[in-house]
Structure formats: structure tokens, C-alpha cells
Amino acid sequence: MHDILAELATLPAHLVVRASREIANVAGLGWWQPEARPRQLIPSDRASLFLQQIRDRLLPKPPPVSFPADRELLAANPDFAWLFLFHPSGYLREAALWHIATPPTSPFFVAALAWRLNDWVGPVRRAAMKCFKRISANIAAAVVADAALHLLERRFVWGRWSDEVPALDPMFARDDVLAALATQLERRPTGGLSGCLRSALRYPGIDQHLPRLATAAIQPPIRAIAYQCLILRKASWPIGFDWVWLDKVYGLKRRIPKLDSRGIESDRPVADLIAEGIRDRSPFVRKIVADAMIVVRSQIADERALVSQLVNDPNPVVRSRGDFLARHPRSSQ
Template sequence: MLDAIDPSALAEAESVIVREAELYRRPPEESTFMARLLGKSVGSLEQLSETHQLEKLFLFHRDGNLREAALRKFDGPVSSAFMFIALAWRLNDWVPEVRRAAEECVSRCFPQTPASIVAQAAAVLLIRKSSWRRWGDERRWLDAVLNRRDVASELAALIIERPSGPTARILRGALQTPWMDSFLPQIAGSAVQPATRAVAYETLIAGQASWPNGWRWRWVDKTIGRRRVETVFAHRPLATDISLQDIIALALRDRSGAVRSVAMSGVIRHRDKLSDVEAIAREFLDDSARGVRERAEFILR
């Protein structure tokens, strides 16, 4: 039943699991005088040791000692995307001992996990992990498995085929791995969602990958103490040799005005490297997308 939970529902599911399974630091039935006097026939640690797969449930226990013990019991490949994310979340646990146990656990389990499961989990983790604050070096274990080539292949297929959801943001997060570079032309040409195709074309035209890498405060007006949160991006050059002229020509033929606008912005930025720039601009003066028309007019001016 845990394996069947939507991977994106971890935060909501965790509170329900704890409540329904009574995974409290001191379960209600153990808090009474008679329970303490008579004792339990089987304690929680004994249950964990003797019961097959109970570690999946105790991974959510409010007692850090039991979370740590559950992590040490995990072995072999992870069974689902939901459990993969649950294990990754323990790398960001508020108890240092649990984070250390999580490191040992994922170092055993993540490398053995099928790429299809990792890719499903990555579609959630690539968006959310940048907001985690407690972990430090522990993140390297997650980065290592997300940087596998077979995972990049599965994730690219997911990004192309998914008809809804934040696939453009997922692609942004996935760009930190060089393995994704070889899939960008396919994503640009075939992704169902226009926003995803736009990100792929924008990356190819720029010749560099950019992805969210944390945040910082930016002053809006120091005199009144007004500031706002600004996303920080990391960058790296693409490992592709695709023709700039060819990729812009393909983007200009896309059915989405947003993608054609990205292409026309590329024409403006790289006009010194392209041929027939004015002819391109004239061709799109009557484009149905306002952003495309405005960029074409700018080029001619």
C-alpha cells in the first residue's frame, strides 16, 4: 500500500501514516500506568527486527531511534518511487544520527534501484530538493544516482510524454547532469508541453544549461527594508555540437508561439552568427504570436 502512494504526496502522506499507524514517540497505549507496569509483550525494536518490511512503516516513526533502526534494516533495490523519495527525505532528517544512517542506507539501495523508479522519483525531487536546508554532504548520494545515464534516458522519456504537470521545471532541474544534453534535441522536438519544448530550445540556443541552485535575498528598497527572495542559478556549457542555425530554424517552425518567441530571441542574441537575419524577421512580421511579431520588428529596426 505504501508503494502505491503518489510520489508527490510524501508530505501529506507522512502525517496520515503516523496518525493511522500510531507511530508516535510514545504510543498512547504505552503511556498508561498499567501498560508501563505490565510491559509490552513485544517492543517496537523487536517488532521491527522480526516483521518483514516493517522498516517501510517505521521509516516515518516519530522516534528517531526507530527511524535510524529502520534505515539500517533496508537492503536491496528500492521498491517504488514513493519509498525512494521517503529514503531521500531522511537524508534531510532533523536528527544527525538518522541522516548518517540514511547515507549508509541509500549507498546500499540506490545503486541497485531500477532507472524507471529513480526517474519517477526524480520528477519530484529535482523540483523540491533545492529547498532542503538540514543536509550537507549527504546530498552527494542523491546527486550520484540522479546523474546516471540510464536515469537520464528514462527521465527524458517521462518529460516528453507527460501531458501535464511541471515538466519544464523538472527539465530545468535535470539539466545539471551532462547526460541530459544528448536528449535535448528530442525533447525540444517531441515534448507534449510547449513550455518544456521552450526550455529545451532555449538551452540549446544558449549553448549552456542553467538550473536552480538555491536562493538569496535581493533588496528592492533598502530605505524601507523591503526585499524579496531571488532564485540562484548554476550554469555549465552543453556537451553538444548541434548547429545554431539549424536549431533556431526548427524552433521557428514550432506550433507554439512561446517556442517561436524563444527562437526569435535567439535570432536577436546571435544575429552576428546567423545568415539571412533580416529575411527571417520579415517572414515572421505577421506571426500569430505577438511576442514573435515584436521581436521581428525589433530586428528590422
């Protein structure tokens, strides 16, 4: 069992939904049990079914082999609880959650516990909530941070949980977890991480890492979001979705994200952040910084140097923001 769990622990967290069915099938979990295996009716030596039935009656049958039930396995070895998280029976999934007393050591099993918060059986979801309350404080920060790269965006994608999802917030809001997550966001060169950072903005502990992400993150979207938050002095994150009517006569509407926000404190002047942001190597970052400058230009004492740099930017999209600022000086607003 130890070797099996070690192999499962190497799976990435984003595969937890896909792997759950495969694990249950390969492990033979569910209604199928070894002692209930049906007899082979089609003979393998091409003999007729009639002759095979006669042979079965004449030859002595082997003694029946007894196998322990799943609950007996779970009671004898608590490690089976991690495997039974994927059990098709809700009774066994609930029992497995009650047997888990040690924190998971891999992002995959953190995601597996979170997936049980979204279980289709209510008692399993409630057992998962209590399981997180017992062990979440002791899960290693690096393990939680790796799982958070996938789980933070699942909040409004998995549809069954409602009151259960806040059970993850104390774990993600830990300072050590947010520090490890900021390091991941800074150093990872691939993968769509902007949604993860947006979701992490609901936790005020991420604010202290935004200046470093704005200047040092490898991915331009991460730098752009960090600059936007610091310049606007506001962090916004998704809290669900809303509908906007396009044409009520024809029943046409579009789903848009619904956001919440909070204020951010920063010691650096807005003008310094903008000057730093419009020198970024990515035109996408420079465009976001220019858009933020349009919003907060009233807080800038002398914007001429910044506008001149935007007007002479090599990217046409960024230049269009500079042209707007040049055509609409503050005195005419």
C-alpha cells in the same frame, strides 16, 4: 505487512511529506503502545463512575497481554523498516535505515528515503546517506525517474539538508535514469515539469536527450527550455536563492533564483535550430526561440528569412521580437 507495504507503494511520491504523519497515526507508531493503552474511566452503560469502580474491583481482571516492542518487530522482520521510516522516534527511524538492504520498488519509498535525508535529527540524516550509498545503484531506472519528477525540485525547498543532498546525485546522474526521465518529460501531458528539467540540466547526461525534447515533448515549456539550451549552447540550473535590494532605506528586497551554468555541445547549426523553433505550434516556444536568436544573431550568416518569418508571426509578442531584429540590423550594432 507485505499487503500494507504494497498499498503504501501505490502512493505518488509527492505525497510523502503529507502521508508521513498519517501513516504514523494510523499504524500507532510513537509513544503510544498497545500495552500502555489507558483504562476507560467513563462507563459505557451509563452507570455511575462509583459503581463502575466497585465493579472493576470485584470482577477478576483479564491477564495482561504482552506486545512486542518496535525494536523486536524490526529485528524479527526487516520489512518493518519501510514502515518505521515514518516513526516519530528518531532512534527507530535511524534503526530502520540500517536495516534496509534491498532497493525500493516504488517512487513513494524512494521519496521516503530522500525525506529522511532532510530529517530533523542529524544521526538519521547520516544513516540515510549511508543507506543511499548501499542501495541507490540497484534501484530501477523507471522508479528513480518517477521519483525524480518530484525530488529534483525539492533541493532548495526542504531546508534541513545541506551536505546530505549530494547523496542523491549519483542516482539521478545515471544514464538509464536520465533516459527514463527524458521519456517522462517528453510524454507527460500535464504537471509542471519545467522546473524538473531545469534541475536535471545539472547532469551532463541529459544533453543527448535535448534535441528529442525540443521537437517531441508534449508540453511547450519543455520544448522551449530544450531549444533555449541548444541555441545558446548553454545549460543553466538553480543552485539556491539570492536577495536583491529594491530600497535599502525602507528595507525592501526581493528573493531571486541563483543559477549555475555549463556549456553544451551540439552538431546542429544555430540557424537550423532557430528555423525549426520559430515554426513551433506554441507561441511561447517561438518567443523563447526568438529571444535566443537575439543573443546569438552574430553566429547566423543570413538572418533575413528568419527575421521575415518572425515579423509575420501571428502572435504579437513574437512579432515584437521580429520588429526589434528588423529595426536593429547587425550592421548598425
